[in-house]
Amino acid sequence: xxxxxxxxxxxxxxxxxxxxxxxxxxxxxxxxxxxxxxxxxxxxxxxxxxxxxxxxxxxxxxxxxxxxxxxxxxxxxxxxxxxxxxxxxxxxxxxxxxxxxxxxxxxxxxxxxxxxxxxxxxxx
Numbered sequence: 001x002x003x004x005x006x007x008x009x010x011x012x013x014x015x016x017x018x019x020x021x022x023x024x025x026x027x028x029x030x031x032x033x034x035x036x037x038x039x040x041x042x043x044x045x046x047x048x049x050x051x052x053x054x055x056x057x058x059x060x061x062x063x064x065x066x067x068x069x070x071x072x073x074x075x076x077x078x079x080x081x082x083x084x085x086x087x088x089x090x091x092x093x094x095x096x097x098x099x100x101x102x103x104x105x106x107x108x109x110x111x112x113x114x115x116x117x118x119x120x121x122x123x124x
Contacts, residue, residue, distance in 0.1 A: 002026040002113055004096050009118030012086055016122070020081040022096030022115055033099045034072055034079040037108055038092035038120075047106025048094070049081060059104050064090075086122045093117040 008020040020036070035050035049060040049070035058070055069082040079096055097111035105111075 004098060004113055004115035006094065006096050006115045006118040009094060009120045011121045011123065013124050014086060014088060014122055016086050017082070017084045018086065018120060020083065020094055020096075020118060020120075022079045022081075024077045024098070027113075028074075029072070029077050029079065029098060030074050031100065031102075032112075033101055033104045034070075035097050035099065035104070035106060035111060036068075036070060036079075036081045037095045037097060037111075038090075039095070039117075040089075040092040043092075045095070045108050047108065050104035050106050051079065052104045053102040057104055059106055061106065083120070086120075088122045091120060091122050093119050 003025045006022045036048040037045050038048050039045040051058045051070045055072050067085045072079045095117045096115045098113040099111045
């Protein structure tokens with residue numbers, strides 16, 4: 001069974017940091033571009049960051065550039081999202097997703113597999 005499982009969410013104060021992880025089981029991520037998406041209450045799901053199969057190419061939404069960093073470890077079949085300088089507007093459920101193919105796309109319609117999400121709450 002193909003699964004993506006996120007972890008690392010929680011409550012953090014503004015200005016703090018969190019590191020999200022997403023581990024795959026049932027398939028290897030080597031041939032998949034990966035992405036992180038988020039959905040805040042009452043809002044549409046939006047792309048946060050994505051990374052190509054080799055990790056050589058990444059893209060990030062303007063709202064997180066300079067604060068969030070996506071990375072992957074194919075040996076561990078895992079993708080990460082390091083989030084620094086968190087703001088209350090970063091509060092959302094964060095999802096990882098995988099897309100067959102090498103290129104990175106911040107388009108949720110382009111993704112083939114999804115995790116179930118992990119909640120990040122930024123509040124004092």
